[in-house]
Amino acid sequence: MSPRDASPPVLRAEGLVKAFGGIRAVDGVDLSLDAGTISALIGPNGAGKTTCFHLLAGQLRPDAGRLWLDGRDISRLEPHRRAALGLARTFQIAGVFPSLSLADNLALAAEAPRRPRPGLRRRAAPDAATLLARVGLDLDPGRPAAGLSYGQVKRLELAMALAGRPRLLLMDEPTAGLDGPERDRLLGLVAGQVAEQGLTVLFTEHDVAAVFAHAGRVLAMADGRLIADGPPAAVAADPAVQRLYLGRPSTGSATGFAPSGQDV
Numbered sequence: 729m730s731p732r733d734a735s736p737p738v739l740r741a742e743g744l745v746k747a748f749g750g751i752r753a754v755d756g757v758d759l760s761l762d763a764g765t766i767s768a769l770i771g772p773n774g775a776g777k778t779t780c781f782h783l784l785a786g787q788l789r790p791d792a793g794r795l796w797l798d799g800r801d802i803s804r805l806e807p808h809r810r811a812a813l814g815l816a817r818t819f820q821i822a823g824v825f826p827s828l829s830l831a832d833n834l835a836l837a838a839e840a841p842r843r844p845r846p847g848l849r850r851r852a853a854p855d856a857a858t859l860l861a862r863v864g865l866d867l868d869p870g871r872p873a874a875g876l877s878y879g880q881v882k883r884l885e886l887a888m889a890l891a892g893r894p895r896l897l898l899m900d901e902p903t904a905g906l907d908g909p910e911r912d913r914l915l916g917l918v919a920g921q922v923a924e925q926g927l928t929v930l931f932t933e934h935d936v937a938a939v940f941a942h943a944g945r946v947l948a949m950a951d952g953r954l955i956a957d958g959p960p961a962a963v964a965a966d967p968a969v970q971r972l973y974l975g976r977p978s979t980g981s982a983t984g985f986a987p988s989g990q991d992v
């Protein structure tokens with residue numbers, strides 16, 4: 729590819745550091761995410777994944793390091809300014825309003841990232857029925873969110889994240905609380921949006937089988953640092969990752985660092 733053809737990564741981070749007292753929760757993280765890719769950030773409890781997400785989305789200020797979204801320096805922007813530029817984040821506990829209709833939940837979610845930039849021309853959000861169809865919810869958009877099953881709420885949350893038409897979606901344990909089939913279904917829907925809409929996704933996930941099934945790339949974190957980054961099979965075979973999860977190097981199985989379905 730010639731330099732003229734090269735478009736900047738959707739997200740680039742350089743030298744991110746965040747310490748809490750004596751703990752360096754994020755300790756010099758560099759990463760870069762290309763458009764239309766889905767990557768998983770894995771690591772044991774306390775590795776620094778959530779802190780990393782806070783730094784990327786702007787809920788925390790880094791002690792050091794810089795960030796670019798589509799080549800634009802966003803290091804000093806507040807979370808709502810980053811959201812207005814297309815960086816969306818979902819949380820483990822999300823904000824669905826049970827008393828509002830599905831359509832109103834989606835309309836609020838579509839509006840939120842745009843409020844701080846009144847002067848800009850707005851792109852129309854997809855309509856509620858289209859968004860619900862994208863996440864496989866065959867429901868009346870006029871019905872209240874109250875009474876949805878937990879799995880349906882998680883899919884509504886995904887539709888709400890998509891309503892803002894993000895460029896980059898950071899998903900912190902999007903499948904928390906879901907059983908195996910529901911987890912697969914949700915991550916399959918996310919991967920579908922990556923393939924069809926050119927969305928870029930970084931998600932955290934403790935279930936290694938789900939990571940292998942849906943992530944194109946895996947970034948493994950330990951003690952605030954990225955210790956491996958690459959295709960899932962290569963990361964699984966990485967000796968540092970093997971030591972982290974099993975306390976011993978790889979025995980050769982590409983998916984052997986944790987048995988299918990085991991949490992990491």
Ligand SMILES: Nc1ncnc2c1ncn2[C@@H]1O[C@H](COP(=O)(O)OP(=O)(O)OP(=O)(O)O)[C@@H](O)[C@H]1O
Nearest residue numbers: 748751752753771772773774775776777778779780
């Ligand atoms: N606000 C805070 N104040 C003090 N220490 C913190 C704070 N937030 C995180 N930490 C510490 O920073 C380290 C990284 O935590 P973090 O929550 O980012 O890890 P994680 O990989 O997301 O873990 P988990 O998988 O359990 O959510 C941990 O040692 C944690 O105790």
